Amino acid sequence: MISTEIQTIVIALGGNALSTPHGDGSVDEQRAAIRQSANEIVKIYKQGWRVVLTHGNGPQIGRLLLQQEHAKGLTPPLPFDICGAMTQGQIGYLLQLGLQEVLHSDGIENSAVTLLTQVVVHPKDPAFQNPTKPVGPFYSEVEANELHQTKKFSMKKMGTGDRPYRRVVPSPKPLKIVEEASIRLLVEAGHLVIACGGGGVPVICEKGRLRGVEAVIDKDLAAERMASMLGAEVLLILTDVERVAIRFGKPDQQDLKRISLSEAKRHMASGEFPAGSMGPKIEAAIRFLESGGKRAVITSLEKAQAALDAQAGTEILP
């Protein structure tokens, strides 16, 4: 456990913290999005929290896979786990620069660091039998069949037109952060630590040895593992809405300000939260509280500080 005097918060950044929804993937666009995120995160850090940050990598790894695939006649595409490690470097570096810029203007030097992170998953996780997470570019039926034959990729028809197929990979549950000790060391020393980027590189343990696998770990669930393992006081999940809602999009939609663990589980069980969006965030909150966590908060980047003061967002308590 981290010292009880200084409180630790694990923050999971949503995709919109790193790029604009219909951006071109250029670095200027990413920098602009990151600048705003950095401002909000540093406000929290300056309040005296120990901060660990995690982030998604969907658009970035998508573009990298597209580039690798497009140039495959010139140089062999790298496996998916390695591409994940590359995006940790890419996004960690951009986040670090953004954070350093804000930290510096407050007289705090060189506090943001990025640690490459591997996350252990179970080799028999049922997700491996049912790959669901689409990654990378769209393909024609011929290309899809070829990738399935030659590389054993799972391909799924997900659209219409000439190129309706995408690769899908499993999304197994995170069990353990390999770099746990190092993250703890860095955060206890006061660094603003960026870790588990893109959910971490998924690895399985075979005869005691680690091996990377072609899968994607949900970043909110990875953030939960970090928060639980560090004994963090708060797990803060940032997304594109201010509050979690039930009966979402219906005339009687109800925004949730504060719910208990049992209410969260009940709403989850009754199918209020879709698998691809709010579902994993609520699941992460539930797991955090069930692992001894005291407070999970889901809100937007803009409302993060207000939510920590219980003035905004959705709070989930034991």
Add this chain to the structure above:
Amino acid sequence: MISTEIQTIVIALGGNALSTPHGDGSVDEQRAAIRQSANEIVKIYKQGWRVVLTHGNGPQIGRLLLQQEHAKGLTPPLPFDICGAMTQGQIGYLLQLGLQEVLHSDGIENSAVTLLTQVVVHPKDPAFQNPTKPVGPFYSEVEANELHQTKKFSMKKMGTGDRPYRRVVPSPKPLKIVEEASIRLLVEAGHLVIACGGGGVPVICEKGRLRGVEAVIDKDLAAERMASMLGAEVLLILTDVERVAIRFGKPDQQDLKRISLSEAKRHMASGEFPAGSMGPKIEAAIRFLESGGKRAVITSLEKAQAALDAQAGTEILP
């Protein structure tokens, strides 16, 4: 300074530690090369040294730039500094897996970690006026002119045939490791730390703020900065020959077993060591000894352990 009881060694891995000379860039080829390197490094670690590793990224960043360029009609290529950060993730991850495999079979768990590293260079370093380091693919004259016009890339004719041009970037001297405190923390805690990959991402300090620049820092000179800053006992530079030689390739070639700092400087001044190969290694050794280092060793991967016992390699002493 690190505790004087346990000695620290900074090891700079040469390109052949990461891939075979005429390899296809596939991950299998990289893994095979890394497996052998990991064996040698873990032998040193197990002797009780605190180990910090750095490595080059030439072939890897070359392939990444090629992929980015080839797919530029689909998604914008990322700037060179970001590509550098990506290769730190890529190579760090592969090295970590390789090291963990060997460490594990010796009962040492999860000790290898990769820290994303930025290295400060001077904005007025003369290298910025004279870019010399070729990076990425070859281009035709038309393409080279276009890249020069649109992106202000420095292009240099370096070959014959249809595509003789390559981009060249500056290679400024490393001044300071931004993540110094974190590297120290991790190495003092006993981790085998991979840092300054590819020489680190070069950044300049503008009005106190860091900004990435499109340049390459020599990895041996970056390793020297780490070794000096950590107060390391040994800077070990691994390359593809067992010993440094003078009158290299001539009938009276003389391999050097042990030389003094002043001899090294004299040979350097008389042009014994070419800029693109042994030059930066000798320069790194000289800088290390001039910064208070006690022992620099240059040898091959295979002879690393013997060289530490003064049974092989070239030793440079104050």
